[in-house]
Amino acid sequence: MKISEVSLDATDLHILRLLQEEGRLSNARLADRLKLSETPVWRRLRRLEEEGFITGYQALINRKKLGIGLVAFVRIVFANHGNEQPSQFEQAIMSIPEILSCHNVAGEADYFLQVVARDLEAYGEFVSNVLRRLPGVAEIQSSLSMREIKSSNRLPLPLA
Structure with missing residues (x-):
């Protein structure tokens, strides 16, 4: 645009x-x-x-100060795309605070999630107790962040 x-x-x-x-x-x-x-x-x-250019205001919080030490990027694959499961999955995702972002993507995966957890053990429990129970999920693959280089929500606004 x-x-x-x-x-x-x-x-x-x-x-x-x-x-x-x-x-x-x-x-x-x-x-x-x-x-x-x-x-x-x-x-x-x-x-x-x-007009929706500004959708809200929020404070940026240091997750490490709160004891949230793990960031995972999660690849989700569905077995069946032709039923109600994708919309049920998307609706369920909206109420899970550990999931910071969810993207429906093209390619081999169906969704990519950004998930935070206290540590590896807490993340393992989250995968078992939450992600595996979401509607339609056939495959989960996690990539764990070793070190965060850049994190921002700032958009590259043009100079007029």
Whole structure:
């Protein structure tokens, strides 16, 4: 999707960049950084939220400080794709907090998951007690992260 197709101008993109860097910016500080008054910045921010460019705000939490030491990338294969199992699987995934992301993919796998756990033992229990019991799952293959090099949710926003 091209930026011109979604009606974002340079100020909108600047707002998105600033909020990706520091989501706790107040409207006043955001206006100051943009060199605009607060009312137009508030209107733009409201429009970006209403149009779905901004879908929410959250704190970034250090998982290791919470004792979550393991990240796994999990390849899921289904035996049968023609029934309700894929949609039941997707619905079930939504309520499992250990699954940070789930992608339906093309290729040999059907889904890739990013899963976190306290340690290897906890991950093994999660696979046995949760993943193996999900609808449609025929095969599970895990790749464990040895070391995290980069982790980000920041999108590469163009300079307008």
